[in-house]
Amino acid sequence: MTPKPEDNCVWGKAAIISQEGDPTKVVKVYDVNLGELPQDKILVRSISSPVNPSDLSLIRGSYLAKKNNRIFKVKNPETGEEEEVCGFVGGNEGVGIVEKIGPKAGSAANGSVSVGDWVVKVKGSDGLGSWMSYTIVDSDSILVIRNKDKITPEHVITLKVNATTAYRMLKDIVPLSQGDVVIQNGANSGAGQFLIQFARMWGFKTINVIRDRPDFNEVADSLFELGADAVVKDTELGDPKVISETLEKVGAPGGAKMAINCVGGDVSMLMVKYLSDRGTFVTYGAMTTEPISVPAPIFIFRNINFVGFWLAVWYSENPYSKWAEVWEEILQMFREGKLVPQKMVPVPWYCNGSPLETSKIQQLVTDSMTAKSKVYFKFD
C-alpha cells in the first residue's frame, strides 16, 4: 500500500538541512524528486530511522564530520512549485528495503542483493542521510541484513550508531575482565542502555548515573531490568557515602576501571572519584557542551588517563565484513532474547499506507528534535 514513484521518477519525502542551527528551525521536510533510477543503482524504500544526539550535534554545527551538501529538486511546500534546495538529508542510521535494482547494479558491500532485502547504508558521502522515505544508492554502499529471523526494524535501526558504540567502547578502550566495573553517565541514552546489557552479558558490572528527575525511580528500575548493578542520581554522585556504598555494592571497593562520559562539565568529573588509580576516563559525547576540567594531581598522582572515543574511527579502520560481523553478533543476541532494543517512540510519516501531508511531517519532525524520549521515524 506504499505509494509508488510516479512517472518513473522517484519522489520521496526528506528532512533536509540547508544551514546549521537550531534543529527545530533548520530541519525542513520537502517532497523531493530524486529523478529516474540509474541503471547502475538501487532504489531503497526506507522503513525506519532514529534521531540520535549525534545527528542533532551535526545539525547544530558542533560535530566535526560534516555531510556533503547536494542540490535537491523539491516542491516548495507552500506554492507547490518545483525549486532547488542545497543541503543534506539528516540521519545516520536506519533500515530500508530494496525496492528495485538497476540492471547494471552490482553487489552489496557484503555480497549479493535482491529486491525485498533489508539493507543498511554504510557509505555516506553523498549527502543522503536516513531521514527520507526513498533513496537511490550505489549497491556497494549498502549492507544486506542476511538473516531476518525474529528481527524487527527496531532491532536493526540502532545497530550502526548506538549498539556498536556501546559494544566497541567495552571492547576497545581498556582490557576488561570478569567483575571489572564501569561507571557511565547518560546511562538511559541509547548507547547507555546497550552498554548495560553488553556489560551484563560479558560479566562486567555497571554503575549508571542519570539525572535527578521526577521519574527517577521508574528510569532506574528500567535500567535495573536491563542488568544495571547500581544507579546513581547525578546530584548525589559526589557524596562520599554514596561513592563508598556504591563501590561496595558492585564489589569494587578499590574503584572502577573505566568511566564513560557523554555529559561533560563538573558533574561528569565526579565520576573520577569512582575510578581506581590508573583508571581510564572516556568521553564520547557532550550533552552539556561543557569542558572537562582536570586538576593536575588527578593526572600525576592518580594516573587517570583521559581519552576520547569516536565510533567513526573504528568504522574507518575496519572493512565492511567486520561491521557485518559485529552487527550479526548483536542481532543474534536479539534473536536469543539476551538483548532488548532501547525504548523508542515512533514518529509516523504515513497513515494507513498514505503519506502524511508534508506540513504534518514537518511538524512531527520538528517536535522530534526536542522530544524527551528517544524518537524514530517510521516510513511505512
Add this chain to the structure above:
Amino acid sequence: MTPKPEDNCVWGKAAIISQEGDPTKVVKVYDVNLGELPQDKILVRSISSPVNPSDLSLIRGSYLAKKNNRIFKVKNPETGEEEEVCGFVGGNEGVGIVEKIGPKAGSAANGSVSVGDWVVKVKGSDGLGSWMSYTIVDSDSILVIRNKDKITPEHVITLKVNATTAYRMLKDIVPLSQGDVVIQNGANSGAGQFLIQFARMWGFKTINVIRDRPDFNEVADSLFELGADAVVKDTELGDPKVISETLEKVGAPGGAKMAINCVGGDVSMLMVKYLSDRGTFVTYGAMTTEPISVPAPIFIFRNINFVGFWLAVWYSENPYSKWAEVWEEILQMFREGKLVPQKMVPVPWYCNGSPLETSKIQQLVTDSMTAKSKVYFKFD
C-alpha cells in the same frame, strides 16, 4: 677540614619541616644530634643536594606522597638548649660520601660499599631527606656511584629526579621515532633542559615554551645551545601564525606527537594546537596549580589522550639495578660531553671548611625557597 662528629655522636645541620606551609616560613634549620652510629648502619656526609619544585610542593602540602615524620634531637637555635622536634628533613636527591661503615653493616643496594664512595639515597621512608649535612642510613638504602671518572657532584645530584624524569618521559609514554616532535612548557626547568638534550641525542625534535620575560632571548639562546629546535613565548603560543611557522620549522606540519606540561591552566592547553590528531598530552607538574580544561571535541574528534606522569611510579616498579643502569647511562653522557648539567647556583653551608652559623644557613635556605635560579645546597 670538615668538622667531625663530637663525642661519638653524629651532629649535623638539617633543614627540617615540622608542618606544611609556605616553604620560606616552615623550613627550619637546626643542629641535629643523630646519636651514635649503630653497628649495622652507615654514616654519610652530604656533598650537594638541589632544591626541586617537587620538594616545594611537598612542603606546601600539595604533593601526594608524604614523608614520614620522626623525632629529632636538636639544639634550640635561640637558647642552645637541647629539645625535640617532630618533622622530616627536606630534599629528595643529592650525593654524599661514605664516612664510616658500622662493623655489622651490609652491602649497598648495588653491591659492596667502602668509605669514600659517593652514594645516592634510594630508599627514603625514614623521614631523612637530603637537606642535611650528615645522615645515618641503612646500607641497602644507598646506591654507590661506581665510576667517578670525569664526574662532579653537580652531575650526580640531579640524576634521581630531573634527569630521570626527562629520560623516562621520552622513553615510556608514547613510542617516538627519529624526527618525531615533542612540545614542552617550562622548558628551562631542570627536567626541561635534560629533555632537550636527550631528545637531540635520540633524534627527536623539541618545541620549547618559556615565559615571555625580559631575558627571553638569553634563555632561548641557552636552550638552543642545548639543542632546542624551536623556542616559543607563552604569550605567543596560541597565535596561528606562530603555530604553523613553528611546526614548519621543525619539519612536522602535521603536528607534534607529544606535549609535555608542567605548568597547567589555559596557556598549557594551547599546546594541544601543536599536536597531531591522536597525539598525547602529558602532565607531570603544575607550577600554576590551575586545572587543565579540555573541550569534548578535543577528546572525541581529535582523539588526544591526556595522561599523567609520575616518576615515583617508575621507581616503584623497577629494581635498583635498573635505576643504576639508567643513571650510569646518563653519567656516561656527561663523561663523553654529550650532556651538560642544568644551570644551578650553589648555596654554601660551609665557609673555608667551617660550618656557617645556623642562623646564616637558615637565611640562605629560606632565600633559596623563592630563588629565581635553580639552587643546590653545597655542604662542603
